[in-house]
Amino acid sequence: MPKHAAPAPTGEIRPTPLAEALGERYLAYAMSTIVSRSLPDVRDGLKPVHRRLLYAMRQLKLDPEGGFKKCARVVGDVIGKYHPHGDVAVYDTMVRLAQDFAVRYPLVEGQGNFGNIDGDNAAAMRYTEAKLTPVAMALMEGLDQDAVDFRPTYDGSEEEPVVMPAAFPNLLANGAAGIAVGMATSIPPHNVGEICDALDWLIAHPDCAVDDLVARMPGPDFPTGGVLVEDRAAIAEAYRTGKGGFRLRARWTVEKLSHGLYQIIVTEIPYQIQKAKLIERIAELLGEKKLPLLGDIRDESAEDVRLVLEPRNRTVEPALVMEQLFRQTDLEVRVPLNMNVLDAQSVPRVMDLKEVLAAFLAHRLEVLERRSRFRLDKIAHRLEVLDGFLAVYADLDTVIHLIRTADDPKAALIKRFRLTEIQAEAILNMRLRSLNKLQEIEIRREHDALSKEKAGLEALLADPKKCWKAIGKEIAETRKAFGGATALGRRRTELAEAPVALEVPPEACIEREPITLVLSEMGWVRALKGHVDNADGLKFKEGDQFRLALPTWTTDKILVLASDGRFFTLSGDRLPSGRGQGEPIRLMIDLAPEAEIVTVMVHQPGRRLLLASDGGRGFIVQENDVVAQTRAGKSVLSVAEGERARFCLPVAGDAVAILGDNRKLLVFKLDEIPDMTRGRGVILQKYRDGGTADIKLFTLADGLSWSLGERTRTETDLTLWLGKRASVGRLPPNGFPRSNRFG
Known part of the structure; x- marks a missing residue:
């Protein structure tokens, strides 16, 4: 069989590693995206x-x-x-x-x-x-x-x-945003009047610092207004480096209503935020009960923006309502600054403010020189024509005779009057009506004006100072046409000081609703809606039963004291629902296996508590100091081996009545118990056997009361039992309950 020759290659074939081939092609794509699509030119923006x-x-x-x-x-x-x-x-x-x-x-x-x-x-x-x-x-x-x-x-x-x-500084005035391959740009809009002020300063002071320019161009100016609340130092740093960001907030006012009511009116929203989506987001947060300070939102906008925010009640501060909205919605945004642009050689790089302004001025200087040279060429051509006209006006009869009789009038005119090709062509194209005396005067006037303009342009190109003066005049015209004196150019974004961070209390972020905490003997906890007087009808797990019910609110903190002297804190809004049987409290706090719950109470800031163990030792602590921030709780009362924390009483009155298991009663002044933050405390009552049975705080002048079933007895003469702290005491009055409890 005849052998067939392999087909000849149609082009150059080069073996290339795949990684290299892909790299070349991806780089070409990347450069195309950067230069031809995503990044603006620093000169025209x-x-x-x-x-x-x-x-x-x-x-x-x-x-x-x-x-x-x-x-x-x-x-x-x-x-x-x-x-x-x-x-x-x-x-x-x-x-x-x-x-x-x-x-x-x-x-x-x-x-x-x-x-x-x-x-x-x-x-x-x-x-x-x-x-x-x-x-x-x-x-x-x-x-x-x-x-x-x-x-x-x-x-x-x-x-x-x-x-x-680009007679208009478009890059900074209108800003730019784009994402290329491996780089991006984000330049917010600015006020043209302020840009012109910065350009004038840069022309007059080429070696100035960026801070000098920022003093004249203090920050962005957004088309939708708003309030710029970025720190001044941060703004200056962003312009110095070409990278940074600005905090922009909505503009709002308070509108007073009757009966002490008010509503908040938002008149300007941040740049590039869609109003409909903003309202939709706020409505979602309202539905999720994440904006408890806000009652409702309405959109009353026409051509202008008017969002009406109704507070939950008239007692809440408007600033707190807005602070909550600023934190959770787009009523406050951060506008990035990344001045990544293409320079005059189409090379992408991040510029600072001075470099951007200098690049614009350099472009304007080049434009001025090119336009001046273009105009000089036009003037030179026109002067050449006018010189030809003036050369023949002295002998128009000869011109007419040559045109009528010569075989080649153009060549004849050039030879007779020593004209150029351009001059001869212009004369031949001249209309007869232009041959009058008045036209000659007009041509001489035009010749003088053009000669003067030519001299001025030549002087301009020869003197850099005159060039910059001309550019300054152009900038002044831009300021006059589009600056702050015009409706379009007035500043819309207010420049405000960085706001003081308002601490929104955690409870302010929770909708205040009444609940009742129910705790079982086995430590299961749940929250019933509303304040329930009794727990009748509640179901518990087999072998479990009701222990206590505590009326509270979803905004409250619940303090839990364990027998090991450790305090825990629960949030009312995070208690499990009362629909079921609740959850074990040990899932919410890290309660030690051998510890038990002693006291559950609603936290009242500023209150003082008397803590005591069953061993007869204790002290007074500020309630604010026992609030725990973590699941692990906070160790406050240290107990000895074999003892347990047993008493947690809000401080009231001026005296303490303490009763031991040995049925000895001691009364002493409350001020004998020291204030501490943590520890074992001091001896309240001495015992030979047993420990503390009960403690009561009361006002000495009112006497000591205790319960006797359906009635109450009060002993006003306590001289026999009044003593010093750490005494033994003596037997209580006749008729005191055998339970050794005050009731």
């Missing part, structure tokens, strides 16, 4: 899609003074001539540039439905119309005067500007 959109609208003559055109027509031109991407992406860009709540200084003026702050989408592009704004025209001022370079479009059929001349 535009990404390619923005630049192409504005240029296409300019080519369509959509000037501010002209009429509108359908957005579909504009989008068609953009994707057909300049930007070969999806029409949806281009239209979305166009919509955003027209939204005054998304862009600080809109570049597109829209007619029709362009969406709203609630997050509703714009109408389809076949229904909406648009044209350029004066801001956009300022960005493109000088495109026809060789101010910037042009390059071929993607198919080579047209040309597009590499960068806009």
Whole structure:
């Protein structure tokens, strides 16, 4: 069989490792995304899609003074001539540039439905119309005067500007945001008047520090207003490094109502927050009972923003209501700053504020020089023509004769009057009506004016100081057109001091509802809704029974004293539901296996407690000092081996009555017991055998009372039992209960 030759290779074949091939291709993709899609140019602050959109609208003559055109027509031109991407992406860009709540200084003026702050989408592009704004025209001022370079479009059929001349400082004024491959940018909008002040200062003081510029440009200015509450030092540091962030809050006021009621009105919400989603989120938190200080929210917005917040009751402070909302909702946001941009050589890097402003000024200087040279070329051409006109005006009859009789009038004119090709062509194209005397005077006047302008431009290009003075004049014109004296340019975001952190009490974050804590003998705990007088009808596990019921509130803290002298703290809102049989309390606190629950009580801040063991030792402690922050609790009363903590009494009155198992009663003054934070305490009563049976605090002048079943007896003469702390005491009065309890 004949052998078939292998097909010859059609191109160069190079063996390449897969990792290297993938790396090259991914790097090419990454650079394309960084340069041609996601990062703005530091000079005009535009990404390619923005630049192409504005240029296409300019080519369509959509000037501010002209009429509108359908957005579909504009989008068609953009994707057909300049930007070969999806029409949806281009239209979305166009919509955003027209939204005054998304862009600080809109570049597109829209007619029709362009969406709203609630997050509703714009109408389809076949229904909406648009044209350029004066801001956009300022960005493109000088495109026809060789101010910037042009390059071929993607198919080579047209040309597009590499960068806009940018008489308007768009990068800082409108900001930018984008995510590229391995890097991102986030620049908030700023006030043009303040940017112009910083530019003037930089021109006058090229070696100034960033802090000097921040003093004139103190922070972002968002289209939706709000209140900037970032610390001044943090703002300055962000501008010094090019990276940081700003805390932005909604603007709110208090509106007084009758009968001491009030409501909070939110008039401005943070930048890029959709109002509808914000309201939806607040409503969700209300439903989940995570905003107990807030009663209701209403949206009364029309063209302006008006959110009405009703407090739960009139006693709560408005600042506390708003602090809770700031912490849990987008009424406070953090706006990032990452000034990662493309420099004049299309190299991405993070710049500080001074570098950004300096790059803009350098671009304006280049634009000024290019426009000046362009104008000089135009003037030189016109002066050449005018010189030709003036050369022949002295002998118009000869000119007419040559034109009528010469076979080649152009060559004859050049030879006779020593003209250039351009001059001879201009003379031949001159109309007869221009040959009058008045026209000669007008030409001489124009020649003088152009000569003067030429001298001025040459002097300008030769003197850097004059160039910077001219740029300063341009900046002043920008300030006058778009600065703080105009409705568009006035500052919208208030600059406030960093707020003092308000401590919202934990109980303020819980809806206050009445509950009853029920504890069984075996240590099962549950919370019944409402304040229940008795526990009749409650079911317990087999072998278990009711121990105590404690009326309390969901906002309360519950103190639990164990027999080992350790205190634990439970939150009323976290008690298990009373629908079932509850949960073992040992699942909520780390109660020692051998310890038992002695006392359960509602915490009252500022109160004092008398703690005592069954061994007759104790002390007084501030109740605030026994509150535990963890499951492990807090050891307060130290007990000796064989003893246990037994008494926890709120301090009241001025005397203590203590009764031992030996049936000896001792009464002494309360001030004999020291205040301590922890320890065994002091001896309250001495015993030979047994320990403490009962303790009671009372007012000595009122006498000592004890229960005798359905009646109560009070002993007012306590002289026999009154003694010093740590005494033995003596037998109680006749008729004292055999149970050795005060009742």
